[in-house]
Amino acid sequence: MRFFSDNAAPVSPAVMAAIAAADHVDTAYDGDTLSRGLDAAFSALFETQVAVLWVATGTAANSLALAALCPPHGAVVTHREAHIQVDECGAPEFFTHGAKLLLAEGEGAKLTPDAVTAVIDAIRVDVHRAQPAALSITNATEYGLVYTPDEVAALGALARARGLGFHMDGARFANAVAHLGCHPADVTWRAGVDVLSFGFVKNGGMSAEALVFFKPELAAATHYRRKRAGHLLSKGRYLAAQLHAMLKDDLWIANARAANDGAARLAAAAGDRLVYPVEANEVFLRLTPQEAAALRAQGFDFYDWAPGEARLVTAWSQPEAEIAALAAAISAL
Amino acid sequence: MRFFSDNAAPVSPAVMAAIAAADHVDTAYDGDTLSRGLDAAFSALFETQVAVLWVATGTAANSLALAALCPPHGAVVTHREAHIQVDECGAPEFFTHGAKLLLAEGEGAKLTPDAVTAVIDAIRVDVHRAQPAALSITNATEYGLVYTPDEVAALGALARARGLGFHMDGARFANAVAHLGCHPADVTWRAGVDVLSFGFVKNGGMSAEALVFFKPELAAATHYRRKRAGHLLSKGRYLAAQLHAMLKDDLWIANARAANDGAARLAAAAGDRLVYPVEANEVFLRLTPQEAAALRAQGFDFYDWAPGEARLVTAWSQPEAEIAALAAAISAL
Amino acid sequence: MRFFSDNAAPVSPAVMAAIAAADHVDTAYDGDTLSRGLDAAFSALFETQVAVLWVATGTAANSLALAALCPPHGAVVTHREAHIQVDECGAPEFFTHGAKLLLAEGEGAKLTPDAVTAVIDAIRVDVHRAQPAALSITNATEYGLVYTPDEVAALGALARARGLGFHMDGARFANAVAHLGCHPADVTWRAGVDVLSFGFVKNGGMSAEALVFFKPELAAATHYRRKRAGHLLSKGRYLAAQLHAMLKDDLWIANARAANDGAARLAAAAGDRLVYPVEANEVFLRLTPQEAAALRAQGFDFYDWAPGEARLVTAWSQPEAEIAALAAAISAL
């Protein structure tokens, strides 16, 4: 029973069906009908004009977003434990040609205007310092916390005031929106976000993420950067099909709710063991090595995060029985 | 009727079935069983120990290969019309961090030892010149010509003598091998090739190419470079499944033969109009604008290559009736 | 007797005196009075508002100029034998983060609008191709030919029409202006040049070149790029002093005239042996190996350029007697 990562989950049946339905002759790269329909589909979802590019990974989405916002001699403010800093092997540095990541602090990998300001204010305006050009947050965060629209808006206002582009890593954006119950616009462009890495792979997709530009003009050079990074797949229709399937009938929200519900049940069982409130589909638990071993002995697979802490992730597809079993096992510790 | 590109073709049924069969919970990235079985599968095919990485595009495969062979201050010798030079928006320069491409001449985008030597000899050993570090050829070439094992071996010997890494862009490697009827080893490592971009997408795959290192030690850093380029898909098993399906029962050869056969029939119809001998699945024809328009009026879609020249590409899946109709239409011009 | 390179020449006495005169406590980097006076000094010279940065090498000047004009995914059109292509070990690629150089043809390393148009027109507007973003010419060219104001203006008009930034590598700009007898503005910004690498080292300087932006707003990011490239010397006043000394009393023109005059005398002696007209301070001669050996046996040092061709370069400081001796020796061949 895998609670290791939502990347381990299979593909939503509707997505698989859409891939099969796209299996015909069509124009190569992103000239096909499905790819060309993405701007409209996402513009409808977000209630504003957006420009959308499919990419195959969240790392590519994040890195292309940052390259659109930050010059090589600039800097990106982000959290010390942000995925872009600790889990992408320097991809942001590769795509931006060496921009610096400036690391801010915050509980649960969540940034506040004060934390960001502290980082920026330490950089004097001077050619000896890489100047902050962008701000990047993750929603839901790497610890499963969710920024509210107000929290994002406060950061958005700061970004605007300080001349920073504003990127949201939304590898688990669906889980965040499902938790908030808000409109996806409220926590993105209405709150000042310029570019969103809208994740689908962890949420039932196979190999397609959406890079959403709320300032469509930022997308122009990104088309070249995507090709130059080898991310313009020649049969792009199979990626576009996935995104359309995820948007159809709000499958993305339904899947995220399912994952969040599973995590909530584990959280209820975990009680005082929780390191952070459980707002999305990740549960961080205090476990002794003996307790961790006991859970593993019962067939539960998960990640040792830090000494005495474990990470459990629930997927959209997690069987009800697995959730119940794990909840019971945690309660019984 | 699309003779525009083999990228327009659908996915081989066996590949689609393999994708569906991979649709279960498994380890993320390339830790799954399918991904971990690739080295063995390709080693068996090539009759030598190889290290294989899946990537989603030929551009990524080529660029990662070149980055493994050439330092940022080095140079890659290739043909003036090589795909890496004219069709990848500077991806080799991106992945190699700015290595130079040195362009050699040759009919039909085919290089000879003399042509390569002429380029190398013009570069004095001196810090003012980016020194040649790699040689890259395309087999079949961008004009559908096929290097024989002897021709590759001659270039391989040159590469070894001059200290160059040797890369083969095999976007249509299957078509080349199908034409040659040789063992795939004969035209690669036995002929001195160090790294092969083994293309499957044009030949019935959906989104998986194989980057094959005949010197397995070259692959180590490439694992980091792949991640850093955003090319480590989180559900890699769906890519690995495609490659296994293509190798199974030599589907890759069967598909390539089908495509080549279609091209051969068009070539027979074209007679004197052929710009190059047709050895793989591309047909370059002399056509007046009027003739091109006449073919298009009959529903045939293709690419205007150069003034008075058209490119027709046949796919593994090209319906028999389409081939027959186009052959007839060409004959009737 | 060295006719190998004008880089071999010593430093103009006025420059050395200016360096000595700058030898006092002052603000570091480019905050000193001399550095801060450069914009005014060069604006006066060019009769327009310019922004100027000192750098220590022509390679840095050229590369920073190109980085200001061309994005990493773009391309620079230049001559096949341009210094930026053949003599800088990929520095333009390094500073631009991998932009491509697109090579145009032309006698004597000189470009025409037709030659540039041929290169640009071959690049379709498409993400698969690095799009031309800049044009770079060398004046005087690598073969000692000089672009006239009209010739530059024709290229400038083309650059403007095609949306290209326009860079002039002026490693021997002084020699070009001395030959033309025109105002330096006529062959630069009045003819559409955006950025000039104004060379002084070959012309009597020690270690300072001027990067001149005729669109001062282009200079802002370049200040960061210069620092980031390690080219912001901490005692910049010693570089600024050199530039002021070269501008004072038009020393730059006087030195260039001296060098050009020497070359003209050699050209007169060479007659039919000249490969190109001698317009600046470089003389390309047809010489058999025996003749080259004969000259060397008489103590003349020079560069074998191509089979049967030699390059002789005269410096601002070349002793009268050396010129006379070499002219006589050439006549006597």
Added chain:
Amino acid sequence: MRFFSDNAAPVSPAVMAAIAAADHVDTAYDGDTLSRGLDAAFSALFETQVAVLWVATGTAANSLALAALCPPHGAVVTHREAHIQVDECGAPEFFTHGAKLLLAEGEGAKLTPDAVTAVIDAIRVDVHRAQPAALSITNATEYGLVYTPDEVAALGALARARGLGFHMDGARFANAVAHLGCHPADVTWRAGVDVLSFGFVKNGGMSAEALVFFKPELAAATHYRRKRAGHLLSKGRYLAAQLHAMLKDDLWIANARAANDGAARLAAAAGDRLVYPVEANEVFLRLTPQEAAALRAQGFDFYDWAPGEARLVTAWSQPEAEIAALAAAISAL
């Protein structure tokens, strides 16, 4: 009276004389006799075979050193306040093509094996993490503390054990050695250092630093990187001359002692105000804004470092009277 930076100081008379003495015709770039003599001169100084390249700035020296030790996908462990992190505008990232700097903690910008180990151990061996490839320390540190031979050796042993290249930023290496009274070898290669940025500009030079490779084979590619970065000056003899002059009669040590002595006198006057022990030529003082203003009113120029802290730097050339006056003024606060 400037206590702002040792970069503000003039050039040592012996250095200026050496520059003047180098003012004759010679081979360009680093082919001249002076440049070619550097390996021998520094090998004699360090009592081991070294390879030395001149460069014009410490930033270039540091960045080229790191590029020689760390691949683009790797990481450099350094102090959070290291010059390479906070004062070079991302130059290390530029030269290494985007390697990450991993920041360790330590009082006075000084690293310990424990601090370095903590950073390294947090990086699991996994393609998602840029792997540590190099360690960089600054001696004397950015706060004027000096690593002893034993302290360096402990870090060197760690570096060797963990497979890290070991770089020392010696912008004030002379001040460190002057303080230690040890042989320069003791605190470099005998302690495991692979590459040293040996600074001279702050210590009486004009525009030449020495990049010293204790593993000479590391220098080979660096020659290409230096050219490609625009750092191969065409009249390199004027840089080489400076280095020879600084080594002659141990001028580098004499100058450093003079600077250190000045700082020691200020330190004695400062007493409890010292933030760090004064070991080299930098003095960090606790000063209220009123006290800082009072000193400035008396004509002393210095840098506000942090709230309530000021940085005073003494130069090799600081007039005795200025030191005495400042010491008295501090005592009188």
